[in-house]
Amino acid sequence: xxxxxxxxxEDDVPVRNLITTTLKTHGYRILLAANGEAAILEAxxxxxxxxxxxxxLPDMDGVEVIKKIRTWSNVPIIVISARSEDADKIEALDSxxxxxxxxxxxxxxxxxxxxxxxxxxxxMGTEAGQxxxxxxxxxxxxxxxxxxxxxxxxxLHLTPIEYKLLCLLSQNVGKVLTHTFITRNIWGxxxxxxxxxxxxxxxxxxxxxxxxxxxxxYIQTHIGIGYRMLRVGNDD
Amino acid sequence: xxxxxxxxxEDDVPVRNLITTTLKTHGYRILLAANGEAAILEAxxxxxxxxxxxxxLPDMDGVEVIKKIRTWSNVPIIVISARSEDADKIEALDSxxxxxxxxxxxxxxxxxxxxxxxxxxxxMGTEAGQxxxxxxxxxxxxxxxxxxxxxxxxxLHLTPIEYKLLCLLSQNVGKVLTHTFITRNIWGxxxxxxxxxxxxxxxxxxxxxxxxxxxxxYIQTHIGIGYRMLRVGNDD
DNA sequence: TAGGCATCTTAATGCTGCCTTAATTTCTTT
DNA sequence: AAAGAAATTAAGGCAGCATTAAGATGCCTA
Numbered sequence: 001x002x003x004x005x006x007x008x009x010e011d012d013v014p015v016r017n018l019i020t021t022t023l024k025t026h027g028y029r030i031l032l033a034a035n036g037e038a039a040i041l042e043a044x045x046x047x048x049x050x051x052x053x054x055x056x057l058p059d060m061d062g063v064e065v066i067k068k069i070r071t072w073s074n075v076p077i078i079v080i081s082a083r084s085e086d087a088d089k090i091e092a093l094d095s096x097x098x099x100x101x102x103x104x105x106x107x108x109x110x111x112x113x114x115x116x117x118x119x120x121x122x123x124m125g126t127e128a129g130q131x132x133x134x135x136x137x138x139x140x141x142x143x144x145x146x147x148x149x150x151x152x153x154x155x156l157h158l159t160p161i162e163y164k165l166l167c168l169l170s171q172n173v174g175k176v177l178t179h180t181f182i183t184r185n186i187w188g189x190x191x192x193x194x195x196x197x198x199x200x201x202x203x204x205x206x207x208x209x210x211x212x213x214x215x216x217x218y219i220q221t222h223i224g225i226g227y228r229m230l231r232v233g234n235d236d
Numbered sequence: 237x238x239x240x241x242x243x244x245x246e247d248d249v250p251v252r253n254l255i256t257t258t259l260k261t262h263g264y265r266i267l268l269a270a271n272g273e274a275a276i277l278e279a280x281x282x283x284x285x286x287x288x289x290x291x292x293l294p295d296m297d298g299v300e301v302i303k304k305i306r307t308w309s310n311v312p313i314i315v316i317s318a319r320s321e322d323a324d325k326i327e328a329l330d331s332x333x334x335x336x337x338x339x340x341x342x343x344x345x346x347x348x349x350x351x352x353x354x355x356x357x358x359x360m361g362t363e364a365g366q367x368x369x370x371x372x373x374x375x376x377x378x379x380x381x382x383x384x385x386x387x388x389x390x391x392l393h394l395t396p397i398e399y400k401l402l403c404l405l406s407q408n409v410g411k412v413l414t415h416t417f418i419t420r421n422i423w424g425x426x427x428x429x430x431x432x433x434x435x436x437x438x439x440x441x442x443x444x445x446x447x448x449x450x451x452x453x454y455i456q457t458h459i460g461i462g463y464r465m466l467r468v469g470n471d472d
Numbered sequence: 473t474a475g476g477c478a479t480c481t482t483a484a485t486g487c488t489g490c491c492t493t494a495a496t497t498t499c500t501t502t
Numbered sequence: 503a504a505a506g507a508a509a510t511t512a513a514g515g516c517a518g519c520a521t522t523a524a525g526a527t528g529c530c531t532a
Contacts (some may be wrong), residue, residue, distance in 0.1 A: 074359055093348040106322045112329040123310055123362050147412035160460040203510055236268040
């Protein structure tokens, strides 16, 4: 996950400043809202990762804000409130809040609770999203997550540079990639002119990937320009 | 979801009775454990939907129970504790707890927090954290709950780091794990560049796990990248 | 408190395999 | 047919790896 975006809903300026500076120094991005209406607007327009909501807002009941947001979003909502009675907590939690902190709260605890929420988001992401991140092209299969390459069921053993090269080509199927584009992506932007090495790696990659010398179905060479991976049929 | 199964870990009898009767009248099914060891055993054998954990256990630190369970499961853990200091909360939450209630707590609040957890479980789809606590791969068997490793019936004695290393690899079977990924997971993100140590531990782990030098069927090395555990056949 | 055991760390050695360069062959274009 | 571009092959150097051993640290026991 990138830097998580947190919507902070708080009208009390000192508390708000404390929260925002703390969160910023811990690598979060911040959105601000000082009342319920603004909170709903921000939440709907910017899709924050987590919402930090003070229940004591000037314009409307915080619980109403929760209910409103819950009509379209399951974003985690952590409530901060001055009221510590059970009835308040229960109402907020049952209305859709995920956690409830009572003022005065410790900044460290808030950070810990945020980490818990993030951890859970990460879990949901990997399981719900089921990011297979597998590339298939004819008999060729690349599992980016596992770092493995298969050709017709058999696993190919590629050296690091060969693997990078193949990834680069596969992620731009159909596009012609220039020599310098490839070398810069593999080596960094310093070398530039070492097309000779590139040719050697291309040869060894093709040796493992293609059927015979001269019969290239996956990687095509464009003279004077560079290379390109082709989409191939489903044959094996 | 059917009636949720809740593992209650509490050694204080009156509190335990209060909780169990309350939960039962609210439609939950209950598992009980009065100490850490029993808790781990129950958690690993019955796959509860939620765990209610009192940190003050007679036999071991509650945080250790959390860490142990987290080695194989993502089941929601709600902590109940008499200690209300920030440091305790943070330690528990960062160790893998999902929520933290301080005694004396209101039964109503506990029920509300349980409802929040259930709501979230329903969101995540069924059985989010359900993993077996025993990993098998060929002749290799790892019992995460017990912390034991077997190779063809024989128990292996692994040092803590060797064990962590093996767990990390086994939980990502088939994936290539980079050096830095491994070192960060084992030592934390501070060291980073100590690949030398990693190699030594890998050697000693292989010495215990693999047949002979050079004949590696479980752990494969990817030069310039890292290591990976392979799925092996059932033969031995 | 001191000694011993187990584990961790660091350093050193030999070795495998990857990268690079260069030279030769094949292909393409004019 | 000749020249340039690309493919291929081979060989030397070197980075990364496995393995061993010795020193450092911490923990348990007597």
